[in-house]
Amino acid sequence: MRPHDRHEEIVKLVNALGEVSVDELADKLGMSKETVRRDLVNLDATGRIHKFHGGARTTPNGVSEPLGEGPFASRMLENRDQKRLIARAAVNVLVPGDSLFLDTGTTTLLFAEAIANLSRLTVITNSSRIAAIVAAGHDHKVFLIGGAYSHDAxxxxxxxxxxxxxRFRARYAFLTVGAIAPSGLLDxxxxxxxxxxxxxxxxxTVNVLADSSKFSKRGIFEVAPWSKVGRLISDCPPPKPIADAMAGAGTQTLVATLDSAI
Structure with a gap:
């Protein structure tokens, strides 16, 4: 069973029962306890259930306690299906042994969950949630960047x-941004x-994970022009002015569909 399908089954059981133990989940789903524990870590970090020692329980409004009540928690609920589709399609870019940066974002958090089925990745991130998700899966190597800590995200x-x-170099970056414009990436x-x-x-190579809502937003800070972006992964093609600017810069577009997603 693929990680995404396992996660969906676990969430269904937790929501149906209210609270369930690792032993019960392993028995009902025919999974090892180790796999269940790893999946619970991922689901807790993305806010779908609340993990406690030995099991999991439902969370109010689908948001777990660690997500808090700030803007990040609210964004986690926005366009969730599109973000998950983008995250699962983006996995196709990677092969075992790749190295990558992941910045902090709601879509990169879902992407971290999606790469659990790969192996031997080296992941560098400034997100403690992403670090916890990736470190729980397979034999990945994870580096958590230090610095001033922001609680909300x-x-x-x-x-x-x-x-x-x-101090690091990597093959790929997978980034989220606040807005997408003909001039490039904005936040x-x-x-x-x-x-x-x-x-x-x-x-x-820079990969940008952005759902279509970012095409209509106007950012404040310029992150980078399209000439520095290798690939945009979104749930639909960008509007023509953006598409033309991307084509001129040689930036590819990967549209996430059910067929392209793992």
Whole structure:
């Protein structure tokens, strides 16, 4: 059973029973206890259930306690199906042994869950949630960037984080942004913009994970022009002005469909 399908079955059981033990889940789903525990870590980090020692329970409104009540928790519920589709399609870019940066975002959090079925990845991230999800799966190597800690998104930012990013090199970056425009990538947070810019300078290829709602938003801070982006992965093709600008810069578009997603 694929990780996504396992997760859906676990969530259904937890929601149906209210609270269930690891032993019960393993028995009902025919899975090992180790696999169940790993899946519960992932589902807790993405806010779908609340994990406790020995089991899991439902969470109010589908948001687990660690997500808190701030803007990040609200964004986690927006366009969730589209974000999950994008995350699962983006997995096709990777092969075992790849190295990648993941910045903090709702779609990259789902992407971290989606890569659990791969092996031998090296993941560098400034998100403690993403680090926990990836570290729970297979034999991945995970580096958590330090720096000033932001509680809402469970991320590190600031000068120290940027300095640590500059010590790494990776094949890919998978980034989320606040807005997509003909000029390139835009965001609403200056510190997160600095993190993304630092990552872009340390990789061979930049992949941007953005659902179609980002096409209609107007950001404040310029992250990067299209000339620095290798691939945009979205749930639908970008509008013509953006598509034309991307084509001129040589940026590819991968439209996530049910067929393209794992």
């Amino acid at each position: 469970s991320e590190t930012v600031g000068t120290l984080a940027v300095e640590q990013i500059q 609403f947070d200056e510190r997160e913009t600095q993190i993304a810019q630092a990552i872009i300078e340390r990789v061979e």
